[in-house]
Amino acid sequence: MGLLTASVLAQAFALVFDPYVLWVILASAIFGLFVGAVPGLTATMATALLVPVTFFMPPVPAIASIVTATAMAIFAGDIPSCLLRMPGTPASAAYTDEAYAMTKKGQGELALGSGLWFSILGGLFGTAVLIAAAPSLAEIALKFSSFEYFWLVVLGLASAVFLAIGNPLKGVVSLLFGLLVASEGLDNPAGFPRFTFGSAELAGGLTLIPIMIGMFAVSEILRSVGRIDEPWEMAQTKIGNVLHGMWGLTKRYPWQLLRGSAVGTAIGALPGAGADIAAWMSYAISKRFSKEPEKFGTGHIEGIIEAGASNNSALAGAWIPALVFGIPGDSITAIVIGVLYIKGLNPGPTIFMNNAPAIYAVFMVFILANLLMLPLGLAAIRAAKQMLRAPREVLLPVILLFCIVGSFAINNSIFGVALMLAFGIVGYVMEENGFPIAPAILGLVLGAMLEENFISSMIKADGRLLAFFERPIAGSLGILTIVVFSVPLIRRTMAVPWRRSEK
């Protein structure tokens, strides 16, 4: 850590609390809320759209605009996810079903309120770690090569088993379907066209966002259309003072909050894994260690707390390797690094010494952005929940319109819209037959990483499988993975004779 003196802090303070900078932060916050709340427009896209604007700003407001907009976008993704089952950003997909189940039970306000509150706490946790331990954590993150990532991905796939409600076998089938879809296209380690039929669009692969929107939102629209004559049972119970309820939840689930924030920061700090994977992992961990795992999937707040804190803490975590080594921690910081260079804030271990006031100003912006999320987020929730009052025959076409805009915007191609509609039908058929769709989305998120890291590792090891256990971190992760996968199987085989003898 650099020399943190009173004068550095005073300079940083002056850089942030300047009317122009504060104005930029407010404008970016509103922009971020909008982008996050519209499905298909991601936090990464918000950053890319901000880049040309930042060309003409001094360094601190330039970075501040990105920090603020992304933090808001990741929270705002929860809003359509909770109210309409339409994840605003992929980082909300892990607990979309849970939050939507709460809305259907009349607890939409509680789900959104805790999404907001625990996003803020998670974001502040990640920021604290970034400020206190960035250089040493970045050193650890740099020790991860393809062997370690391979195990991490396999561990992530294990979450699918926990995500599946009811029938784990159908969960695994859904996961494998996701992995199959992820293998399509040209972007595989060998650069070999798979199922592309000579089409350039298909060579580009089946992209996550349109599929995610289709499987979650369009399938839900199809289901609602089938029941359009039934009364809409979405009467929402008011929970009074949203924040009062949050304090109670914080006292009830402190461990979940801490664990979600820690896992999120760690996953965020690892290059190549970001807020979306963090949310999946945290949701699965939450269910695995919960005292009431049977409530998960029925509209239970616990997983939302842990995963909601996790995805926002991952945002700050991703800045750790980005600032220290110029290695992006996620797709957002990949863009940020370019902006840092343009603004003369060259990433490197010395950034904390050479540019101390600017860096501490950026840290202050992180804190400020998370605090600003409270009033703006509350206002957004208040506005958004009016949507549920709209008559269903008006709301459904509007949702579909947003689905179309989102799937088009991700790659500016009509192919995305077709993909979204096709997978809407696939998702509908799957759910009607008891196959959960969340594991399929997880398979899509992790499929490419799984293949790339496996192939890279095999090339490096000249085909020796044992190499996956030869590095200390990889070996430990490998053993952990094997334990996670085999414990349920062992329990099952042990349990069967025991049950029989009971008869």
Place this chain on the structure above:
Amino acid sequence: MRTLIAALLSLAAAPAYAQYPQRPVQLIVPWGAGGGTDATARIIGTLLEKELKQPFNVVNRTGGSGVVGHDAIAKSAPDGYTIGMITVEITMMHHVGLTPLTYKDYTPIGLVNADPAGVNVRVDSPYKSVKELLAAIKANPGKMKASGTGQGGIWHLAIAGLLKDQGIDPNALPWVPSNGAAPGLQDMVAGGVEVVPCSIPEARSMIDAGKVRALAIMDANPPALYPNVPTLKKELGTNWQIAAWRVIAAPKGIPAEAQKTLVSALKRVYDSKEYKDFMASRGFGVVWADPAGTAKFMADSDTNLGAALKAVGLAK
């Protein structure tokens, strides 16, 4: 979003009898947001907007190792309202059979950048010069691995071509495909691979952080960022040079007037202080060629890379 608005606006626009451009122009980038190509396209788009008083909307059409975006540029309406940034891959992909598209399917506007390959190793690597490194590769074929882009990507060809040039079997240094230079460098620092032959600006943050050492540059001159890094000519006496480049291009057959307007605007952008400062801050190389020069440059690139791909056994 902006594209959508632009598309709506363009529907409402009057027929284009008046001077080009009358409505917003789309600038397609075949690579993802955040990469060097995206950043370069965005600064050029912003500056073209200032020159021609119409929005230039940067659109990322990613996927398929660049096939999707290059295809979209070549196949868009040749009216001057869709242009794109094409990259070195357009002179490589058709040799490997990934797409029938070649550089001849575009109207060149101008060459704006080229970044030569480097030879980068971990800072604690025992090899202090490219000569020592090559000797070790020759002595122990297959022991060391290299990474930094996909299979058959530009940096893969750079190092394979160098090995071939030095009479070493290119397979003596197996290639580990990666999603670009940053993951390759990260993997090298983590001890996964030994060599990353990416460009110097891509390795810059790791060089500055004391994690990576650049042994040489595959160019005529030492890099502006690190004048101490020697050229291959100086180290090995070879003329082997290779660079990734970026060209602004339009589909084939755009109106001559639109091409003329774009070329002169792009030249002014290239000469601007903003562009030069931006490229210098990122450490990206600046090179200019007019449409005729760009066409010749791409033809040379196509011949050289085709030969290199054949030499390493990747061309079909």
